Amino acid sequence: MVERVLYTVSGVLGVLSLMAMTLQGALSNRLVITAVIVIVASIVGIWLALRFAFWAAVWLLANSSLCALFLLSHLEQNHHAVQNYGFWALVIASWLLAWSSVTRFAEINTLSKSLKMSLSFLIPLIFGAWLLLLWEFITRGLEVPQVLLPAPSDIGDRFIHSMPTLWADFKQTFIKSVLTGYVMGCSAGFLVAIMIDRSPFLKRGLLPVGNLVAALPIVGIAPIMVMWFGFDWQSKAAVVVVMTFFPMLVNTVVGLSAASNIQLDLMKTYASGYWQALLKLRLPEALPFIFNALKINSTLALIGAIVAEFFGTPIVGMGFRISTEVGKMNVDMVWAEIAVAALAGSLFYAAIALIERMVTFWHPSMRTAKQ
Incomplete structure (x- = not known):
């Protein structure tokens, strides 16, 4: 039930992001593609969740990762994302897709022992990766001064x-x-x-x-x-x-x-x-x-x-x-x-x-x- 709510909210946010970008005149190819991915992933995710729980989780994880790549690419080309409400709607929608995939993976009990062990490492890895992604989106999208909080990419470069x-x-x-x-x-x-x-x-x-x-x-x-x-x-x-x-x-x-x-x-x-x-x-x-x-x-x-x-x-x-x-x-x-x-x-x-x-x-x- 919770997963269906997350899918629905993600799809709605994808539609709202397209509307917001159209009204603001801030349409970009990368963001439009990301919105389409979010909407399709949400619809297909609802269908897969009813039949194949594992493949639904894999589908959501793959699409949330693809959305993250497009959003990062958009930030590279457009450093001023503060006023682009469509961008932030897509960030939240992509995060909800990743959240749904983690929830699905955690609830699956009909897998082999080796696959369960792999998932025990994968789930915290997904969670940690999305924490870093949200950190990156917030610091760069809101133009947070580096003295207050540098982006993970800047920390990695220094490392x-x-x-x-x-x-x-x-x-x-x-x-x-x-x-x-x-x-x-x-x-x-x-x-x-x-x-x-x-x-x-x-x-x-x-x-x-x-x-x-x-x-x-x-x-x-x-x-x-x-x-x-x-x-x-x-x-x-x-x-x-x-x-x-x-x-x-x-x-x-x-x-x-x-x-x-x-x-x-x-x-x-x-x-x-x-x-x-x-x-x-x-x-x-x-x-x-x-x-x-x-x-x-x-x-x-x-x-x-x-x-x-x-x-x-x-x-x-x-x-x-x-x-x-x-x-x-x-x-x-x-x-x-x-x-x-x-x-x-x-x-x-x-x-x-x-x-x-x-x-x-x-x-x-x-x-x-x-x-």
Whole structure:
């Protein structure tokens, strides 16, 4: 029902765009072709949706992509799209077609396992691509000043032409600061959690202190670490250690108590000692909690390292580049650095999530997620 409404609205917007362009005297070949595509796609989409859900989604996706290409081509030739109401009607209509295709893909359940997996990647890809397209249409069509918000095409151009600088910043921030601090902080948090589990005294005394330190702001820790460890990557790694230590500590302590009393009693009937019960029962039960901390820390580590670089660093690094380029009004370079950071953080998180699925495939939470 919702899809039919979207098809109808798209077709109506296609007709209204032709009327608006005619009244404004702003007809162009590309926009007329786009309007025709929208109208035909909507009519055929309604017919296909009643019989072939999958091919209806493919049809809508293909036509929305074609409309986007024509609209981008129109922007290249006519930079002033602010007053062209037909153009904006077609942008909305094309977006609704893409929305309809995503909705259709998400509701299909009669596909093979491999095709379902492909769709699980395709759906967020379509969604993300259209977010970028809408961003492009708005910034260029409304002539938004680049200082306020550059278009994705400008950011991409800066990204391509600044690869050596971006790579140097990535190495300084992510490879040196983030990875080093991440490994040290998570390892230390895990080992201290084992000690706390072994000693009730530490559990009562250290956890409250840990919660207090975890609440300290980054902007307060970073200058102190720079004073202690210098201006190079070591001070940023120290900030990352502080930020990743306590999430790992708390999650591991909670995870080690996840085993049920029946399971613990069963281990005792086999005369198992503390370390045997820890390695064969309690640590496996704690793995989901440990991986949860690893995933949380994957984003915290990158944020901490970038923020720490605002408080003193060599002339390289993501945080340094962002702070200096903002002062120069090179906002496209700032967004390029943000894109690198977002991509690195997302891939880092995805890698840990993939390892989690491989290691904890036996856990009920993983089996439920697969279903």
